[in-house]
Amino acid sequence: MKLLALRCPQCDTWLQPGLHDVVLLCPTCATAVALHDQGVQAAPLTYGIPTTTKFAWYPFWLFQGQVAIRSRQTQGGSRADADAAQQFWREPRRLYVPAWELTVHDARELGARLAQQQPLYQVGDKPEQPAMQPATVDPADARKLLEFIILTIEAQRNDWLRDLQFDVQTAAPQLWALPAQQTNKGWQVGAVVGNR
Ligand SMILES: [Zn+2]
Known part of the structure; x- marks a missing residue:
């Protein structure tokens, strides 16, 4: 990335992004700023509603997608596992991809867990003084990570997945x-869930 004028497009504050940041919050006005090769741009950012005061803000890409399993080969297991897979992906799914710097293992684990839970997070107001961990995963990388998450979900079934071919439309x-925090049970998202 070239170092062009990295100033907040909203308030002109100088930004000091980390090497891998793709979206960060302006420290002055908290505008979410996306960094491109061509410069900077205010980015839309939707906030959840915290369920606790013990958290920090973390970025996630939310894909609304339809996954079509083309072929699913296994070593064993029952028909029930294959049916469960077809059943799960029959409907469009909300797929959250963690977007900050964390291990691929943790990103897959959290992404797979959220895909299975299908939370519908309620939209909150922009907090008074937000401080979000910068996003280091851009939409194209998030799309690749999403495929790993889908593979993780299918590999967790009890039928020894050997090969999976699928298409994702999002x-x-x-x-x-x-709002999220790391616990001894992995990353936990503490945001209000609704059923809009
Ligand atoms: Zn600003």
Whole structure:
């Protein structure tokens, strides 16, 4: 990335992004700023509603997608596992991809867990003084990570997945800031879930 004028497009504050940042919050006005090769741009960011005060804000790309399993080969297991896979992907799914710097293992684990839970996070107001971990995963990388997450879900079934062919159809993902924290049971998102 070239170092062009990295100033907040909203308030002109100088930004000091980390080497891998793709979206960060302006430290002055908290506008979400996307960094491109051509410069900077205010980015839409949707906030969740925290359920606790013990958290920090973390970025997630939310894909609304339809996954079509073309072929699923296994070593064993029952018909039930194959049916469960078909059943799960029959409907469009909300797929959250963690977008900050964390291990691929943790990203897959959290992404797979959220895909199975299908939470519908309620949209909150922009907090008074938000401080979000910068996003280091851009939409194209998030799309690749999404495929790993889908593979993780299918590999977790009890039928010894050998090969999986699938297509994913999604619109451009939406960037969310969600309250989260790392616990001894992995990353936990503490955001209000609704059923709109
Ligand atoms: Zn600003």
